[in-house]
Amino acid sequence: MNPAIGYTALISVSVITALIGFYGLRISRTTSDFYVASRTVRPWWNASAIGGEYLSAASFLGIAGLIVVSGIDALWFPIGYTAGYLMLLFFVAAPLRRSGAYTIPDFAQARLNSTRARYVTSLLVVAVGWFYIVPQLHGAALTIRTTTGLPSWVGAGAVVVIVCLTVITGGMRSITFVQAFQYWLKLTALAVPAIFILLLVTGAAGGPAGGVPAGAEFFPASDPLGGDSTYRVASLMIALLFGTLGLPHVLVRFYTNPDGAAARRTTLIVLGLLSLFYLFPTVYGVVGRVFLPGGAARSPDATVLLLPGTLVGGLGGDILSALVVAGAFAAFLSTTSGLVVSLAGVISQDLLGGSVRGFRIAAVAAVIVPLGVALLTDSLGLAGSVGLVFAFTASTVCPLLLLGIWWRGLTDAGAIAGMLTGGVLCGAAIILGARVGVESPWHDLLTQPAAWTVPAAFLSMVLVSLATPQRRSVTMARFMTKLHVPERPLSSPNPRG
Structure with a gap:
């Protein structure tokens, strides 16, 4: 790939992102603007912004790479990512918005009337955010290395600098505009080249591809279709479905x-x-399995970056690659950006x-640890690494939210016990899973x-809560009513957002 293409594309996105962020600074004046955009973001804007922040490196690059490597089994990832909503x-969506909280720890304290539960929740939210930022920085490093030839640290560093500038200038109000724009940019960036690729592959247009080579198969009979065990598929779907409920950068948007x-x-x-x-x-x-067998085998997560230039070629290929x-x-x-705002x-x-000043200091602090981890580690499969973050979130924050919203019997002791149980078990499994070989009988259980x-997190939360009924919050009944009684319709909607 011509390095000039990479430079042009990266600089253009960075400049547009910075300009939109600085525009947000002009209308971000209050603490509420920085934390929750003064609760005035309308559904289409908010949905676009959620799409922008949710569709991460795992979605843009990782899914295609997994399909190249694993075939049909990888299709469970987009299914799970979407079904989680x-x-x-x-x-979760409506009750969480009615809670009136700014953050998930705010919700924990209001529901359980416990500062200990709040601090445990805060630690877990920060851990989830850090785990999720690292694959994004790995993805940026891969993109910079593939498209420009620059060292990997340049990509991670560039993302951190641009995100910090955008977040500290305008907070949530600014990030809402940025992420909404970036969803539609990402959709266009994938859809337009994909249309040209499909035309070439199906022979509907001329070009270097000239249709599918004779004898080529997208999913050859030698590949193990549906080769993953039933346990792995079921466990992955549990992680994706329940993990979505606990992602801090997604949940904060509903506030x-x-x-x-x-x-x-x-x-x-x-x-x-x-x-x-x-x-x-x-x-x-699917197309990369046939037309990029060599390049995709070396770096499957680069399939999306390499395919347009390889198939289309010429000036058209350069434009699509950019x-x-x-x-x-x-x-x-x-x-x-979404993760940094939530953290x-x-x-x-x-x-x-x-305060606003505290928010800005915290935004810079939120990226230091994941930047260090990203610079010291190599990228694994992006979709797979993000899938482990979903498993951790499903084992910690998700039980707190589901039981906190729908079960009156939850106590602070039960919430803490469940979150710690899920966090310790899942964290230990992730660490051990990286050390066991594929032939180990424990491989599937740990990976x-x-x-x-x-289930262990939910069970611990329920059993400890039942054993400590005296610790139920005295304000629980009033707060539960607040969660489940619909608000009055707004008589004069704010036109902003």
Whole structure:
């Protein structure tokens, strides 16, 4: 790939992102603007912003790479990523918005009337955010290395600098505009080249591809179709479905809706936007199995970056490659921005007094640890590494939210016990899973732990709560009513957002 293509695309996305972020600075004046955009973001804007931050490196690059390596088994990832929003729609979106909280730890303290539960939740939210930022920085490093030939640290460093500038200038108000723009950029960046690729592959247009080579098969009979065990598939789906309910950067966006009804509409729109987007990484993965067997084998996560230039060629291939590179970089920026905003809110509220200045300091602090980890480690399969983050979130934050919203018997002791049980078990499984070989009888249990760590977390939370009924919050009944009684419709909607 011509390095000039990479430079042009990366600089363009960076400049546009910075300009939109600085525009957000002009209208971000209050603490509420920085934390939750003053709760005035309307469903279409919010859904686009959620799509922008949710569609991370794992979605833009990782799914295609997994399809190249694993074939049909990898299709469970886009299914799970999208279906998780059905769970969010049914069980979490509207009640969480009605809670009136700024962050997940705010919700924990209000529901359980416990500062200990709040601090444990804060630690876990920060851990989830850090784990999720690292694959984004790995994806940026891969993109920079593939498209420009520059060292990997340049990509990770560039994402951190741009995200920090955007977040500290305008907070949530600014990031909402940035992420909404970046969703549509990512969709366009995948869809337009995919259309040209399909035309070439099907022989509907001329070009270097000239249709599928004779004898080529997208899923040859020698490949193990559906080779993953039933346990691995079930555990992955548990991780993706329940993990979506606990992602801090997604949940914080529902605090920006005007009311619970708007939160539900936002979730419905997100389902449509995600379903549309995930069609295209699938196309790249399937076509890449035939047309990039060598390059994809060396670096499967680069399939999306390499395929347009390889198949189309010439000036058209250069233009399409630039578009894909721009979309990839937007994916890293938007997801990292959402994570930094959510982490900055938690760190600022708990340690720095909750001021705008504290928010800005916390935003910088939130990226230091993941940047160090990314620079010291090599990238694994992006979709697979993010899948482990979903398993950890499903084992910790998700039980707190589901039981906190729907079960009156939850106590602070039960919540803490369940979150720590799930976190310790899942964290240990992830660490040990990286050390065991494929032939080990423990391999599946450790590399896909959600099937047993999520039930363990829920069970611990329920049993300890039942054993400590005296620790139920005295304000529980009033707070539960607040969660489940719909608000009055807004009489004069704010036109902003």
